[in-house]
Amino acid sequence: MDLTLSEPYRILQAEIRDFIRQHGDKSPKVGGGRKRPDQKTLDWQKRLVENGYAGRTIPKEYGGFGATPDVMAAAVIAGEFARANVYAGLTNQGISMLVPTLLELGTDEQKRQYVGPTIRGDIIWCQGYSEPNNGSDLANAQTKAELKDGHWIVNGQKIWTSSAHYADMMFLLCRTEPDKSKHDGLSYLLLSMKSPGLDPRPLKTMTGRNEFNEVFFTDVKVPESQIVLGRGKGWYVANVTLKHERLMIGDAGKMTARFEQLISLLQTSEIDGTKLIAMPEYRDRLLRLQGEVMAWKAHNLRLLTEAAQGVDSGVKRMIIKYGGTMLGFRLSSLAVDALGAAGLPYESLGEDAEDDDATTWNIDYMYDVGLMIGGGSTNIQKNIIGERGLDLPREPKAAGRA
Amino acid sequence: MDLTLSEPYRILQAEIRDFIRQHGDKSPKVGGGRKRPDQKTLDWQKRLVENGYAGRTIPKEYGGFGATPDVMAAAVIAGEFARANVYAGLTNQGISMLVPTLLELGTDEQKRQYVGPTIRGDIIWCQGYSEPNNGSDLANAQTKAELKDGHWIVNGQKIWTSSAHYADMMFLLCRTEPDKSKHDGLSYLLLSMKSPGLDPRPLKTMTGRNEFNEVFFTDVKVPESQIVLGRGKGWYVANVTLKHERLMIGDAGKMTARFEQLISLLQTSEIDGTKLIAMPEYRDRLLRLQGEVMAWKAHNLRLLTEAAQGVDSGVKRMIIKYGGTMLGFRLSSLAVDALGAAGLPYESLGEDAEDDDATTWNIDYMYDVGLMIGGGSTNIQKNIIGERGLDLPREPKAAGRA
Amino acid sequence: MDFGLTLEQRQFDDSLRAFLADNLPMDRLRVLAESGTGYDETLWNNLTELGLHGLLVPERFGGAGLGILDAALAAEALGNAAAPVPYLGSVVMATLAFINSASEAQQDEYLPMIAAGECRFAVAFPSLAGQTGTSSVQYADGRLSGRVAGVADAGAATHFLIYLPDGHAAVVDAANASTQFHRSIDRTRPIVDVTLNNAPAVRLDAANAPLAAAHRVLDAGRVIVAADTLGSAQHMLDAAVAFAKERVQFGRIIGSFQGLKYTLAECVTALEPCRGMMWYAAYAQDALPDEARLTACHAKAHLSDVARDVARLTTEVHGGMGFTDLLGLHFWFKRISFNRQILGGPERCREEAADLQGWKSRA
């Protein structure tokens, strides 16, 4: 255990502080981030990549900064940006899920083509996993792709595709080997959202915004080479991707940032002239959450250290999505309670402008419920923790059923 | 909705107050009750039965007071005893479970023989349901009884038999029809704990007391007539009994009494000279519990009214054990926290004397965990609520399994 | 003693629920929710015919002269249908304010109008209710000035009834108030900020103990909100149970999975006792004055907490469909959110309960 900064990291820290002093005023607002990045954000992201504060460990040849993986450096960077309340860079499904998947399993050509533009925010990805009738049962995907004359011809329907309405590309889980078993019949394709025959229709969520889409495929042509790892390997690739998603959702940095915002909210909100943070009935909840966030941050440091050592963290990693989603919801719950009646006015401006604070917290509050459902529901997560993490036996197959 | 007292109930109320004024000093201490009743308690119980404050609606011919069922009267009686903090009479498995079962399903002879002595506390019953290998799966009972020459010959083993070490009688679920299916092969027998070949061995629990027993049966002879309802009807009878047990465990009167004790505990306990009830971090928990207890009491009034009207309360009744056990545990949790370090000394005097308050609360705290397990575990209760209460489909039978 | 509903109560409940089922199908609810005003003229007038508006108005002023339990049952039905009706302010709180605090002449002027659905009151409690949002009003010589934030049921108000810090209430014609309208998170009820600039106001002066009278109105309002929350949560639970019996995943009806079954069992175990609690609290407002405030505080607080869990868990049970706009389940989710925050959140209600019981003195 050593959390002190040795010389190189103190230099890095000084560099970052200098960078923020010089350029911090160009940072987009922290938070939000369920929209297509605007020009200000793209400019900022590019600057971060150039300085190695985003895409730091992505090889130079694929458009990154080419630093060797270094948990300490990552922690210093995250810490300095959080402290200064400056935007620490894009996090989206392309950056957090597809890029690590491609780096692990993609061809050199795929890496060259997609990694750089994705980390710069120029290519936005969406995920084609769920289908109307398979909800949490992803391996049961029925959207099919047939190989004809060097192209995959895709037909079917996906749902819960976040950001499909503004994404450039999709990573798609589809059935290419109808003769094989459920899990062995899938492949993982990369395709342009501008492909003819592809029709994304926005799906409004409870937040009132179009955060998801249904996507219809009618004879959509995808070049044969746009497959990752190979035919029938889709389930394996998808699981690599999902592993990264779970880590993204339970992100300790997000929890910390949210907790800090919550403190200021309780310090500025009042009832009858008394600050809420001085009212024990609110403060006690804040204190309980502070304990939880502390544990979460420490756990994250532990995972980062293990990742840097190449250790498989097992159940410690598997709890991240479930635990993080629930913690996030408890944080936003206290926020909407602190806002109280004064926080009830609600107009989400969608992609056109910044929402006000109350609306943003209310969206978080609802979106967190969505996160309990999406990316593998809470119950699926508990199955994973119990069966893969604790090695408990699987549910026996029902007699006479599929 | 009418909670006012009409004339006859105001008279009843006055009578009870008079009774308590006259005899209240003879009341045993409220609470406790997991021991064989002492002479003081038996004398008190007899007095209650004579005055119709216990066994009130039991027909006179079976030793009760013979009043017609009247929820209002029951509520007035319970209310007055609770207000005066006077012992409201025995509650044990015989009174709460076996007596209503016999009144519903027993022969006239069985009622005459057992009901009166049971409600007076002269016969103490224990329950022979669980077995070492069937835990929550009661219908899987393997203890068998064979009919030979007018007697059932019982062999096998029971476990979790509370009070078997001081009980006079047992109601026993055993397998009499080995050729029939699991549920149709059971019968329900009544037998003396003094029967030769019956060997109860105390089972110490986490409280340090012998609250349960293992009971071994070796060729125990039980007269043929000691069966309730008939051969193969045991599962049906046992379920009638269990229904009453669940109501007993979630008893609102117990919650109310416990909550009142909790208030005084918080009003008398101090840290650094400040009463705990004045510390918001404790008080807020007390307030939350007050809301829960209020809801629980009102729910109980609703069930009593429905019972008086002969309405089957369905899911409203099925939630009682699960909800009541959890609420009881939250109450005792706050109590042990209020006692704090000063409440850690622990010596249970068992059946020999009154435990001190701290020990009593600690026993409650642990015993409540036992209640989550006993009488149909929490998970079994949730199955009942889901399947019988909400009509959700049963778990499919596992392929190729029992 | 009889802890249950009368035949008349059950019949009125049936007819109200049948009416709402017929008149407020999901597509109609969507249309009304778009404006977010929490008011629709046709719906309002039809409910007048059903006798809803005069529920609490004494018979001599043209009402049914019923009690707060009756009003709470109607609130539960309205919550169950997520009905955009300014019921809390006009039908319940304003009526009670006139009954408790107005002169015979004032009652004679306003109560028949309320019963006939000819006016719609929004009732504002700056400070007394413990809402967030700064509010302050002053009364002098028949005029009101100041600002009240976060007024519910004011989307189409014809009148405002504004409580002063001393417990007196004053009536202001909506035409003399300047209002800022906000669609709220719950599109079936808006939030309005009211600004008054020397607005002509009629003060209700007949209560001997104005603060106590004001509290009777606030307490009843909290019970009504709790009842609305109960109806909303029950709708969500019923919908989730129905969904769990139909939806197939992994080759099984999802309600047969223990994980989901236990979630629903926990919801019903928490929610069902709240119905008795609400009945008791509503009954106490009329019949048990010693328990009126305490039960109102706890009913509002406890229902808020139970319903938050039920709202989340039942949405989860619906999977992705629960999170979309498609099923409209979110109308109830948000109604529960809205109810939690108005007239004082659970934390505030519980602290008032502590005050009532003298639990805050340190020695």
Added chain:
Amino acid sequence: MDFGLTLEQRQFDDSLRAFLADNLPMDRLRVLAESGTGYDETLWNNLTELGLHGLLVPERFGGAGLGILDAALAAEALGNAAAPVPYLGSVVMATLAFINSASEAQQDEYLPMIAAGECRFAVAFPSLAGQTGTSSVQYADGRLSGRVAGVADAGAATHFLIYLPDGHAAVVDAANASTQFHRSIDRTRPIVDVTLNNAPAVRLDAANAPLAAAHRVLDAGRVIVAADTLGSAQHMLDAAVAFAKERVQFGRIIGSFQGLKYTLAECVTALEPCRGMMWYAAYAQDALPDEARLTACHAKAHLSDVARDVARLTTEVHGGMGFTDLLGLHFWFKRISFNRQILGGPERCREEAADLQGWKSRA
């Protein structure tokens, strides 16, 4: 940066756990628990040989000079074995008290004895720790009088170290104190009330800021208790997982039922992050002085709450066997109960955290 354990730490942990597994099987634990003194001479002396007692004692006084993280890891192992060892008071808190507050001569007198396991200190914090139970002591002219209730690790103490309200500590020989011994709910550690009647006392006067020095001892003590709780809860969870993989009911291994599986998944999700939290808090005591108090308060409070749930749920997983004495699972259940209440319960710890952050001022 490296957020993990060193090879040496893992090796010491392995050897300590192996030693405890060999020397404290269930039947031995039962024997030691019967007296409830929380002390066994053989076990104590063997642990001396392992080097446990000198863990924190500087090398020049015969110890290993290690840090609080090392001490916390040992506490976790002791909790995991429910070991009846007066570790908290003697090995950790007394040692730190001497290091922080004693003169060189006092250190020279006592620290080597501690390292050699030749004395056993019980440390008492009347008022400062926020325990329930009235305590009050006065110091004058080298003598202590008064009473301290609820002292942990005092079942076989040779010395008492009593903190005064001003943060000074004073050493009293156990022979000069009158003690009332109680077996506690946790039979692996007793609770002792100490009465002092003009008892000769040696005051530790070397700290520049005695209250701050006292808090360093208290904070470390809380981290140690949190670590013990973590070890205890982990034992219960591991036992429940193992049980769920073996036990058959309804024709299935019970761990295959979703209800049970989800319970265990929830336990591990809550408990596992506590390990990082404990490491961080322990490390902070030595390396991050600004965070030392806050992390200690939160570690004590959060572990208490998580472990209470884990204790209940894992007992439930064991069914009836979990509730009996047979498996001995209750030793850990009760150890968690005990740890929760000593040195200030979670409510107190969180209120101190609020004070530290200035969160209690109203304006």
